[in-house]
Amino acid sequence: MKNSRRDFLGISIMLGLSSLVNASPINGLMNIFPSEKKLKILILGGTSFLGPHQIAYALKRGHEISIFSRGKTKPKIYSELFSKIEHLIGDRENNLTALKNRKWDVVIDNSGRKTKWTEDTAKLLMDNVELYMYTSSVSVYYPYFGDDFSETRKVVTEMPKDAADNEKRTYEYGIMKANSELAAIQTFGKDRAIIVRPHLIVGPGDPTDRFPYWLARIEKGGDLIIPGGTDEVVQYIDVRDLTEWMIRLAENKVAGVFNGAGPGFALTTNAFVHGIHANYNVPINYVQIDDVNFLSENGIIGIQPWVIQLPKYAGMSKADTTKAIASGLTYRSLSDTVNATKTWWYSDAVSQERRDNILIGERSFMRREKEILEKWNKFKLR
Numbered sequence: 453m454k455n456s457r458r459d460f461l462g463i464s465i466m467l468g469l470s471s472l473v474n475a476s477p478i479n480g481l482m483n484i485f486p487s488e489k490k491l492k493i494l495i496l497g498g499t500s501f502l503g504p505h506q507i508a509y510a511l512k513r514g515h516e517i518s519i520f521s522r523g524k525t526k527p528k529i530y531s532e533l534f535s536k537i538e539h540l541i542g543d544r545e546n547n548l549t550a551l552k553n554r555k556w557d558v559v560i561d562n563s564g565r566k567t568k569w570t571e572d573t574a575k576l577l578m579d580n581v582e583l584y585m586y587t588s589s590v591s592v593y594y595p596y597f598g599d600d601f602s603e604t605r606k607v608v609t610e611m612p613k614d615a616a617d618n619e620k621r622t623y624e625y626g627i628m629k630a631n632s633e634l635a636a637i638q639t640f641g642k643d644r645a646i647i648v649r650p651h652l653i654v655g656p657g658d659p660t661d662r663f664p665y666w667l668a669r670i671e672k673g674g675d676l677i678i679p680g681g682t683d684e685v686v687q688y689i690d691v692r693d694l695t696e697w698m699i700r701l702a703e704n705k706v707a708g709v710f711n712g713a714g715p716g717f718a719l720t721t722n723a724f725v726h727g728i729h730a731n732y733n734v735p736i737n738y739v740q741i742d743d744v745n746f747l748s749e750n751g752i753i754g755i756q757p758w759v760i761q762l763p764k765y766a767g768m769s770k771a772d773t774t775k776a777i778a779s780g781l782t783y784r785s786l787s788d789t790v791n792a793t794k795t796w797w798y799s800d801a802v803s804q805e806r807r808d809n810i811l812i813g814e815r816s817f818m819r820r821e822k823e824i825l826e827k828w829n830k831f832k833l834r
């Protein structure tokens with residue numbers, strides 16, 4: 453058993469599999485081997501979406517975990533694992549006492565919502581922790597003009613004078629993330645900072661209804677609107693692929709800035725929707741609505757899948773994944789993501805109220821879909 457990892461690598465090379473590292477069986481095999489080096493990991497956060505998945509994978513890899521949060525949010529997934537880790541209580545706003553005079557190999561900053569929070573924890577931990585991993589976002593690239601969304605793209609770090617009122621919140625989030633990245637890099641240095649910029653994160657435990665909406669919608673069947681052109685692309689990242697890769701980046705001490713997006717090839721909106729449909733046995737009549745004015749007039753800009761037909765969003769799903777894949781990011785299939793999300797969606801971790809709300813809640817697009825289809829049928833005849 454001791455040599456199993458080495459044996460596996462040998463077999464992989466023999467079979468010429470090393471170039472197929474993205475294939476999911478390989479991903480599965482990588483996941484069962486404990487890491488050779490045991491790490492002491494501190495997660496700032498830990499109890500919402502990314503945290504529980506990081507904890508589950510890190511424990512499986514043999515690492516030791518501490519988390520730091522206010523103790524308000526109770527984990528809804530992997531809750532049975534929380535008795536196996538240390539839970540430090542404090543508040544990033546004004547109480548970091550529990551983090552003082554402690555040593556870890558790596559800190560993963562998931563809960564960074566203000567640049568000052570990251571500045572403060574980075575300064576406090578710089579002499580006691582080797583690596584600072586900051587969970588950023590592809591939102592640092594807003595506005596998404598053009599085609600080049602590699603990690604070297606210049607990002608906005610202050611509010612542009614001409615920012616419209618209705619885009620200021622979007623700018624603020626990206627600017628906060630960009631400045632927090634800088635705080636981590638400047639304090640820990642380029643060689644000790646790992647910056648991960650995830651795209652929209654999906655999968656079990658998702659606190660948003662963005663992806664679950666599509667599962668619930670497709671399960672319902674019938675006339676279904678696909679907004680946008682047939683060739684528009686969609687990106688997302690399965691929370692398990694993202695978090696497992698983050699732990700491996702820490703194990704391998706791979707400093708740098710990385711886009712965390714998938715699925716590693718250009719997936720069109722239609723392929724995305726049909727890929728989900730393949731997991732349900734229900735008849736659907738797809739209706740493509742590609743008229744931007746119609747979509748805009750009827751408030752369909754930004755419904756999921758999340759192609760937003762505005763110039764400032766044109767490149768949102770063009771995050772370059774070359775560097776991430778080279779550093780070990782692997783992808784599950786869309787079907788795997790769908791089925792894991794489906795299992796979680798119908799488990800006790802999700803309330804019936806939430807499940808109902810997605811179908812009939814006041815803001816549910818499903819409530820308006822029939823009326824919009826009628827309007828669209830008339831609009832086409834104009």
Ligand SMILES: NC(=O)c1ccc[n+]([C@@H]2O[C@H](COP(=O)([O-])OP(=O)(O)OC[C@H]3O[C@@H](n4cnc5c(N)ncnc54)[C@H](OP(=O)(O)O)[C@@H]3O)[C@@H](O)[C@H]2O)c1
Nearest residue numbers: 497498500501502503521522523524525543544562563653
């Ligand atoms: N969802 C997406 O699609 C997406 C996309 C790109 C990037 N991101 C980024 O991914 C990260 C998501 O993190 P997550 O919520 O899943 O992380 P997590 O590590 O699972 O949980 C974050 C925890 O932070 C704690 N927290 C909140 N305010 C705090 C405070 N003032 N002091 C101490 N702890 C505090 C909360 O627990 P308590 O309430 O108990 O304190 C919360 O449970 C965020 O940085 C987000 O910007 C998300």
